[in-house]
Amino acid sequence: MSKNFYTRLASKYLKALESGQNFDLLLYAGNGEGRKEFKAHTQILCIQSTFFETTLSNDLFKKKDDYYVHEEPDVDADVFEVILRYLYTGEVDITKHDGDKILKILIASDRLGIDDLPELAKTYLTEERASYVREHAAKVLKTIHNLRSFDELRKLCLEAITTDLFKSDGYLTLGEDILVPILERDDFYIKEVVLWKHVLKWVLAKHPGLDNDPSKWTATNVKQVKTTLDALVGTVRFFLMSSDEYYNEVRPYKKILPRGVNEQVMLYLLTGKGSESIMAKPRVRASSEISG
Numbered sequence: 001m002s003k004n005f006y007t008r009l010a011s012k013y014l015k016a017l018e019s020g021q022n023f024d025l026l027l028y029a030g031n032g033e034g035r036k037e038f039k040a041h042t043q044i045l046c047i048q049s050t051f052f053e054t055t056l057s058n059d060l061f062k063k064k065d066d067y068y069v070h071e072e073p074d075v076d077a078d079v080f081e082v083i084l085r086y087l088y089t090g091e092v093d094i095t096k097h098d099g100d101k102i103l104k105i106l107i108a109s110d111r112l113g114i115d116d117l118p119e120l121a122k123t124y125l126t127e128e129r130a131s132y133v134r135e136h137a138a139k140v141l142k143t144i145h146n147l148r149s150f151d152e153l154r155k156l157c158l159e160a161i162t163t164d165l166f167k168s169d170g171y172l173t174l175g176e177d178i179l180v181p182i183l184e185r186d187d188f189y190i191k192e193v194v195l196w197k198h199v200l201k202w203v204l205a206k207h208p209g210l211d212n213d214p215s216k217w218t219a220t221n222v223k224q225v226k227t228t229l230d231a232l233v234g235t236v237r238f239f240l241m242s243s244d245e246y247y248n249e250v251r252p253y254k255k256i257l258p259r260g261v262n263e264q265v266m267l268y269l270l271t272g273k274g275s276e277s278i279m280a281k282p283r284v285r286a287s288s289e290i291s292g
Helices: 003-019 042-048 050-057 077-089 099-111 117-127 130-135 137-144 151-167 169-173 176-183 192-205 219-229 243-256 261-271
Strands: 025-029 036-040 062-064 067-072
Touching (some): 003 036, 036 077, 042 050, 117 130, 117 151, 130 137, 137 151, 151 169, 176 192, 192 219
Antiparallel strands (some): 062 067
16 A cells, blocks of 8 residues: 555544544543643554553443543643554654653653554654753653663663762652662762762751751651661762761761661771671772762
């Protein structure tokens, strides 16, 4: 069949979407003032999306009169419209959209089980909008963290984070499951005292309103902060700090350190003695290093 046939067919499908004629599924996307209504057709969506196929075949959408109703409050209306148009026509000009919107298209289309569109968005982000990914690496990584695919995009984020993680406060929003593997890397080159300060900042950000002076903390405060710190404390190589760095920056917080750590580090820094099992090897200086 000629290309013109498919072009005309896509045009007719798009007209059906835009007119809403004979719709049997009422979709709502977005929240508040940005909420928008779309009149769609279940037969088309079931063919194009495993989410709609599974949900509709199991009769999981509520029904009103002679049509189904479904809400997508977490997907912006303009993003959902791009996805719907793709489902009806198989066409999308991904170059028209900025990095934030492409990322949203990727996540939403992947969740909806749509062929090709997630891969198209991922490839464009990785190859054509790499500068956006590097600049917003923490946000992108957090967004795609629970997705099993997109290894190339994840790798690009990790490379950027290894260089730029602490150049903004974006890392404060990252979970421990993302941060720990990064901070444990031997090629994550950073002074340990600088890393400690950032880890402490991350911990305290989880306890807004808490005084920065640990001498003013109650026993309950200490217990709460210690619990939060436990997730990241193992990434800091205290034995590689100088005695001045440890005494001035870490020792004031000794109550939130794991049992015995303060004594072991102080013994090593004062006498040079310590078990090899608790010694940490230095990080590797890469061509692109983090100085803090």
